[in-house]
Amino acid sequence: MAxxxxxxxxxxxxxxLRAVAGPDRGAVATFSGTARDHHAGxxxxxxxxxxxxxxxxxxxxxxxxEVAERFATPHLAILHRTGTVPIGEASxxxxxxxxxxxxxxxxxxxxxxxxxxxxxxxxxxxYADGAVWIEGPRARPAG
Amino acid sequence: MAxxxxxxxxxxxxxxLRAVAGPDRGAVATFSGTARDHHAGxxxxxxxxxxxxxxxxxxxxxxxxEVAERFATPHLAILHRTGTVPIGEASxxxxxxxxxxxxxxxxxxxxxxxxxxxxxxxxxxxYADGAVWIEGPRARPAG
Amino acid sequence: xxxxxMLFARYREAAGRPALEVEAPEGATxxxxxxxxxxxxxxxxxxxxPLFACDRAYxxxxxVVTGGEEIAAFPPVSGG
Amino acid sequence: xxxxxMLFARYREAAGRPALEVEAPEGATxxxxxxxxxxxxxxxxxxxxPLFACDRAYxxxxxVVTGGEEIAAFPPVSGG
Numbered sequence: 136m137a138x139x140x141x142x143x144x145x146x147x148x149x150x151x152l153r154a155v156a157g158p159d160r161g162a163v164a165t166f167s168g169t170a171r172d173h174h175a176g177x178x179x180x181x182x183x184x185x186x187x188x189x190x191x192x193x194x195x196x197x198x199x200x201e202v203a204e205r206f207a208t209p210h211l212a213i214l215h216r217t218g219t220v221p222i223g224e225a226s227x228x229x230x231x232x233x234x235x236x237x238x239x240x241x242x243x244x245x246x247x248x249x250x251x252x253x254x255x256x257x258x259x260x261x262y263a264d265g266a267v268w269i270e271g272p273r274a275r276p277a278g
Numbered sequence: 279m280a281x282x283x284x285x286x287x288x289x290x291x292x293x294x295l296r297a298v299a300g301p302d303r304g305a306v307a308t309f310s311g312t313a314r315d316h317h318a319g320x321x322x323x324x325x326x327x328x329x330x331x332x333x334x335x336x337x338x339x340x341x342x343x344e345v346a347e348r349f350a351t352p353h354l355a356i357l358h359r360t361g362t363v364p365i366g367e368a369s370x371x372x373x374x375x376x377x378x379x380x381x382x383x384x385x386x387x388x389x390x391x392x393x394x395x396x397x398x399x400x401x402x403x404x405y406a407d408g409a410v411w412i413e414g415p416r417a418r419p420a421g
Numbered sequence: 422x423x424x425x426x427m428l429f430a431r432y433r434e435a436a437g438r439p440a441l442e443v444e445a446p447e448g449a450t451x452x453x454x455x456x457x458x459x460x461x462x463x464x465x466x467x468x469x470x471p472l473f474a475c476d477r478a479y480x481x482x483x484x485v486v487t488g489g490e491e492i493a494a495f496p497p498v499s500g501g
Numbered sequence: 502x503x504x505x506x507m508l509f510a511r512y513r514e515a516a517g518r519p520a521l522e523v524e525a526p527e528g529a530t531x532x533x534x535x536x537x538x539x540x541x542x543x544x545x546x547x548x549x550x551p552l553f554a555c556d557r558a559y560x561x562x563x564x565v566v567t568g569g570e571e572i573a574a575f576p577p578v579s580g581g
Contacts, residue, residue, distance in 0.1 A: 148291070158315040158366045164308065164386070166379060167295075168501050171304040184500065187429055187493055190477040191500070215500060223301045227501050236581075240309060240387045247379055247501060255474065255493070256500025257430035268431040269499040273472075311581050327580065330509055330573055333557040334580070358580060370581050379501075390581060398554065398573070399580025400510035411511040412579040416552075 138212040139195035141188050151212035151230035160210060160232040162239035166247045168227040170220045180261045182220040187255035191215070194254045198246050206242035208233040213246065215256060226258070281355040282338035284331050294355035294373035303353060303375040305382035309390050311370040313363045323404045325363040330398035334358065337397040341389050349385035351376040356389065358399060369401070422447065424454055424486060427493035432471065435464035445486065451475065452482035455494055471495060502527065504534050504566060507573035512551065515544035525566065531555065532562035535574055551575060 138154035148165065156163055170182045195213045203209045210232040220226045229246045233239040251271060258269045281297035291308065299306055313325045338356045346352045353375040363369045372389045376382040394414065401412045427440045443457040451473040459465050471494040473480045486492065507520045523537040531553040539545050551574040553560045566572065 148295075152291075152310075156312065156366070158313075161312055161314040163310040163312060164383075165306075165310075166383060167306040167308075168379065169299065169304055169306060170301075171377070172301040185430055185433070186500070187427065187474070187477075187495065189491075190474055190493070193477045223299070234314070236309060236311065236387075236390055240307075240383065240390075243307070244379075244383045247383075251498075251501040253479075253498070254500045255429065255495060255498055257496070258499045258501075259430070268434070268496070270431075270497040271499045273497050328510055328513070329580070330507065330554070330557075330575065332571075333554055333573070336557045394578075394581040396559075396578070397580045398509065398575060398578055400576070401579045401581075402510070411514070411576070413511075413577040414579045416577050 137199050137209060138214070139192055139199060140213070141186055141191055141215050141217050143218050144216070146214045146216050146225045146228045148225070148228055148230070151214055151228050154212040155210040155230045155232040157210070157232065160208070160234050162234065162236040163230065163232045164236070164239040164243040166229040166243050167225045168247070169225050170222045172222045174260055177262060179222065180263060181222060182226060183259040183261060184215070184217045184220060184226060185257050185259070186215070186217050190255045194250070198249045201249065202231065202242045202246055205245065206233060206238045208238060208242060211242065211246060213250065215250070215254070280342050280352055281357070282335055282342060283356070284329055284334055284358050284360050286361050287359070289357045289359050289368045289371045291368070291371055291373070294357055294371050297355040298353040298373045298375040300353070300375065303351070303377050305377065305379040306373065306375045307379070307382040307386035309372040309386050310368045311390070312368050313365045315365045317403055320405060322365065323406060324365060325369060326402040326404060327358070327360045327363060327369060328400050328402070329358070329360050333398045337393070341392045341396070344392065345374065345385045345389055348388065349376060349381045351381060351385060354385065354389060356393065358393070358397070422488040424449070424488065424492060426454060426458055427491070429493065429495040431496050432465060432468065432494060436462045449486055450482065451480060451484050451486060451492065454486060454492065458494065472497065502568040504529070504568070504572060506534060506538055507571070509573065509575040511576050512545060512548065512574060516542045529566055530562065531560060531564050531566060531572065534566060534572065535562070538574065552577065
């Protein structure tokens with residue numbers, strides 16, 4: 136099964152696992168990206184995420200289709216939080232189930248890489264004395 | 279923090295996550311190996327795992343030291359179940375936290391590979407009409 | 422034709438609003454529409470090469486807009 | 502000297518017990534001790550090349566045992 140969702144609140148790893156697990160697949164890999172308390176040596180108080188929601192969910196579906204084709208498993212969950220993310224909490228969770236471990240782990244790595252490259256979501260780091268919108272490298276799929 | 283344990287009962291992914299997570303690391307990768315309901319086309323009723331416990335825990339500590347050296351993170355949890363594992367439940371859980379996603383995912387893949395190569399643990403598949411001890415490839419570290 | 426351009430992240434903050442409407446000639450490209458946005462919003466004047474989306478998919482700056490599409494412009498993404 | 506050899510998985514099931522004690526001469530190797538196990542347990546007669554562990558670490562068949570070590574013999578592992 137597939138689950139793709141933007142969530143304005145805490146992410147639930149168990150929900151992602153329930154969406155992908157099943158008795159015919161022996162391997163489940165997950166990745167959680169959590170808000171770190173520093174960046175480049177500067178203390179970070181919290182993160183704020185803004186998403187172009189409709190397009191982001193479209194992007195998640197595309198990643199799901201790519202994973203299904205490349206790693207032969209439809210069992211992918213993508214959860215991404217929007218709004219404020221306190222330090223230590225997850226901003227993104229990926230879960231993939233597959234028959235064997237190599238596909239599960241490779242698909243998980245692929246999905247988070249693609250999400251970071253293509254999903255229209257932006258992170259703002261909030262410091263004691265200000266805030267900065269982070270911008271990724273200018274990679275994107277051909278339009 | 280590191281956690282290495284053989285458990286004669288259900289494994290708890292949250293316990294593994296709590297052992298490795300922290301506000302200074304932004305990436306957590308996990309791998310769960312779960313009991314599949316078939317193998318090579320044959321229905322499997324359940325698995326039974328036997329371990330050489332003292333040596334297995336030594337092996338987990340060695341894997342932790344290798345991960346610390348290769349991926350620069352000490353935050354590894356290894357939980358392996360012994361005894362009966364019902365279909366759909368986890369026989370092994372690996373969790374790794376690291377500052378960034380590539381190390382976390384690569385360390386997770388490395389740890390499960392090494393566990394399968396080196397940990398003195400054996401799996402028996404139970405079928406409707408019998409049971410078979412599974413044996414891995416004859417790889418092992420130089421003695 | 423009237424074209425609404427959705428803005429995100431730094432662009433939205435600079436413009437002080439989530440979207441902007443501009444009047445574009447027939448045959449206008451995404452880049453051409455963006456030039457009008459830059460003229461209308463001085464805080465965006467330095468943003469010469471945004472990323473564009475047309476109907477929720479990435480689109481090239483030279484893409485011609487026919488009206489009715491959902492258009493967005495934004496800086497490089499940083500989700501995850 | 503008396504040497505206890507721990508057995509696991511298929512070997513344990515074949516022998517019907519978790520460990521076996523054999524009498525080995527001074528200077529005996531792991532493989533030499535294993536030959537005595539095979540002689541003592543007909544169900545293990547076909548197992549010519551087990552994996553060995555000595556004091557909880559993998560050890561080569563030619564390793565000389567001095568007595569007092571924790572010795573184990575087992576088939577290829579299949580955990581995970």
